Amino acid sequence: MASEIIEPLERLADMFRRLDGVGKKSAMRYAYAVLNFSNEDAAAFAEAILAAKTEIHLCEECQNITTDHICGLCASEKRDHSVICVVEDPRAVTAIEKTKQFGGVYHVLHGTVSPSKGITPDKLKIRELLERLKDDSVTEVILATNPTVEGEATAMYIARLLTPLGIMVSRIANGVPVGGDLEYADEVTLRRAMEGRYPLG
């Protein structure tokens, strides 16, 4: 008899493998770590998974995740509701909020257009974005999808939809990251940084 397969352990490792970026070895390491949890902690972990799924919804307005019907940002009177920043996912909202530079509201697409993966525009929250623009209260839309092939294509697609509506549409700038080294910047980034140069003094 060879080393035995411990089915509950394999099953737990399989679930960990479904998480973004978790390989076979890490999944097994996490499964072993759970075995070392107290019974209370294991119960709390299981409960946290179920709670996250049942208590978190999409904001009816911006489609960001929230535990309410309308998220805190959309409900806030301190935010400028005439400027919408369009992002791919909730993590981008968190990243931009950390800069404390943006005072508008957001719209979360939950993905990018990617025909090769079967993600057509109707699978994203684009219809919901157009709905928000209907009452003419929004004057500017900033397209802040990631600077990837899919992110750029999605920004272009949405820009083409919005231009006829007479709304100002902008795209976040590409350039050399602050604190970075030109030597390590890729050519495309560097070219964009040169193109986007601005006068000093």
Added chain:
Amino acid sequence: MASEIIEPLERLADMFRRLDGVGKKSAMRYAYAVLNFSNEDAAAFAEAILAAKTEIHLCEECQNITTDHICGLCASEKRDHSVICVVEDPRAVTAIEKTKQFGGVYHVLHGTVSPSKGITPDKLKIRELLERLKDDSVTEVILATNPTVEGEATAMYIARLLTPLGIMVSRIANGVPVGGDLEYADEVTLRRAMEGRYPLG
């Protein structure tokens, strides 16, 4: 109002952070990944955690994890029960079994002696090892704890306990890993490889 804290998401990320080697960013990435699970998958994940904790026990003989009272290796008549290989954790058993070179049985310590972390010998499964040696059926104990400071200290500690019992005690060899390059081997490993040299031809 700043970006809102979504309590169920934070709670789930906190649980992921308790796993070995999971940092803040990865924990949040995993929590988001769970949000994208179907309800059925999330329920299966929660159930797998609880099942792993309730269905997996320690083998009464070797202290390895198993779903039975006695693990498959200890229950097997094809294994040589007179040779015990002592390891730190269940993963070491899996690693050695993969080599298909060892026909004996194991003993899992579940840790190493580490006074700085408060892990004294009585916290390990050393008492259970001594119990197995009482009936004189075991003739050799191979100490296969990891070649770390704690692993070496634990091996030395157990060796001192076993030598008076007249049992053959050995330690796995240190040396240059097969397929490795001498240039990248650390000095201690290289010194051990030289010391452990064996005659050819």
